[in-house]
Amino acid sequence: MSNYHEPVLKQQTIDYLQIKPGNTYIDATLGGGGHTFEILKRGAHVIGIDADEDATRYVTAQLGEKEIKKLGEKYDQAHDINITQYTHIDLVRANFSQIDFIVEHLQINKVSGILFDLGVSSFQIDTKERGFSFLKNGPLDMRMDKRLGVTAKDLLHALSKSELTNLFFKLGEEQNSRNIAEAIVKARETQKIETTEDLITIIAGVYKIKGQLLDKTKADISKRIFQALRIAVNDELTRLSEGLEKGLEVLEENGRLVVISFHSLEDRIVKDTFKKFEDEKKGIVVTKKPIIATEEEIAKNSRARSAKLRVFEKMLKI
């Protein structure tokens, strides 16, 4: 499993989900199945969702080794959702914002818990053709679901200077967004911005960054610009809000939403949505402060450093 993605906060996630054998849980962000296989081990049923068919394909290959057998396939044409059913698990290629249709299509009434482990997997970052990493040269794609119509390259060429400025400022929290947007608009007058390296060269030009001394600055800015583009291409913040709202609807009483976020924009949505649910008397926030990884986990997996886990429990009468 570790070559696809090393799951973060694995034990804490499982503890907070309070898995009961025979009950059904949704892993809304399947990835390499790191969390899913822990749930399966505890005798529960999993609905594993991912927008990226590389993830469902990877996990499918793992099922054979575990003697989990295929039962059949379904396609929901109206919502473009692919479901493959196995003993103990349903693998679904869809956006988690469609969680309500998925559950309806599977004719499941309510589920006992839902996990959202947000962002991209190590596999997606490490695959240069996907264009997620500023450390690897590849096409400026950044779509989690390859069926989406707009790539990062499309945005860089189609948005106006002020739209790009807004994008980098709001979704990347980049202070120098206006200058970067200006440099992009100027560059695209004479060239196509095709690759991650093309974009980084433009960013570096704004800061006149040269030499190794400034590598960290270049990496920090590129990280923010790449984050902004990735969030926009996949409409991540809207999808997250929808996923949480619809997730709560399909949860049974005392069921839990467990969410792991990796940057402040995501975490703010999770925190505010949970607070809103609590104000609406739909349940309680179980984690008054977010759960973070131990130094030991961070030493083994640097991605765990920015992880924040929050939990909400649905209650019908409070």
Ligand SMILES: C[S@@+](CC[C@H](N)C(=O)[O-])C[C@H]1O[C@@H](n2cnc3c(N)ncnc32)[C@H](O)[C@@H]1O
């Ligand atoms: C951090 S990885 C999950 C890793 C997984 N928990 C594991 O242990 O292997 C996030 C996964 O969620 C998927 N994803 C992110 N946002 C999504 C969305 N809105 N709908 C469906 N899948 C999404 C990504 O494609 C990626 O595979």
